[in-house]
Amino acid sequence: MVPKLKFTFSIRNGDNDVDLQRFSDNVCRSMLSLQTPVLQSLHLEVIAKKSGTIDFGVLVGIAFGHHVRELVLTVEFSQGSFRFPINLYKCEMLETLKLGGCGSSIILDVTSPVCLKSLRTLHLHYVFFKDEESVLNLLSGCESLETLLVRPSRNDDVKTFTIAVPSLQKLTIQSGYGDGADYVINAPSLKYLNIEACHHYGSFLIENAPQLVEAEIFSGNVIMGSLTSLKHLTLSISHLEMKVPAGSIFNQLVYLKLFPSELEDWNLLMLILDNSPILQVLKIQSGYGVEARNEWKAPKHVPQCLSLHLKTLDWCVDGIEYGEEVAEYILENASRLEKLILSFDVDNYSLSEEDKLQVWHAMESMCPYSCEFDLVG
Structure with missing residues (x-):
């Protein structure tokens, strides 16, 4: 009657066919002895x-027969792979599916749309899709999907990874080296988006996300559609391509965190400020050695958010060059600023106490008289 089961087998070296067969038999016997009406x-x-003789299809099939609600399957083979059986895509009671692999240990070959109508959470860790059709067929059959995490395996056969899920509310994409796919996101109910990707590997097109409230983007090749609903934005990229009408980018944005690492990022900051009329909180995590001196040019006009709405400026310094001219420009023009927070990166030991004192005095001298000034660390 036990409603939750976990079975683990781990032998990385040697010929393990006999041990793997014994493990498979033990799991099968345990599963067949279940009397609980619902396997949680x-x-x-x-x-x-290597894959050996274990039959995942039988084991998962037994679980589906017990109306399993959550299935977590982690498979790592140095040799061989496991092809998820197509008949197991028809579990109408499954609510959570988490598949994790290594290389091509788990292959998803989905030749027709699935029927996972109760599935709300789907995690795909290093899963190998046979082709683009398999991606479309899997996601199109998850009509109730709310949370999706994709951490793709290197796959040259999937050039365009299309995420078109009307019910999706939370999406995380963690793309590493070797994943050259272009991602297209069409999720009209999406509220949270997280993109973490290596630079110069594929692109991300946010095609349709009219309800997006929070986005965290760590990538260098993102094309944004109109994000008029966005309220919280975190950016750590050097080149952001914005495909939107001028003046209508972030008209609901109240919180912005930026990780500048080169001169272009300061220009990006000014572009966002110019198109974020009601921004209230700005956090800057300046990278080591980032400066704007003698290169950065202040805009000819002051963004509306600075003159009317910005209340908090939180600046974390990671080096003696931290964009002092940009900070001075913001502080001079933020007429409604109520609080300035200055902090130092605790993991960076290149900043001496003398350096910190120098930055502190500089920021303090720029701080408006009526503004509260806090030093952290």
């Missing part, structure tokens, strides 16, 4: 040199 969760983790 099944975690199955197999780490082995």
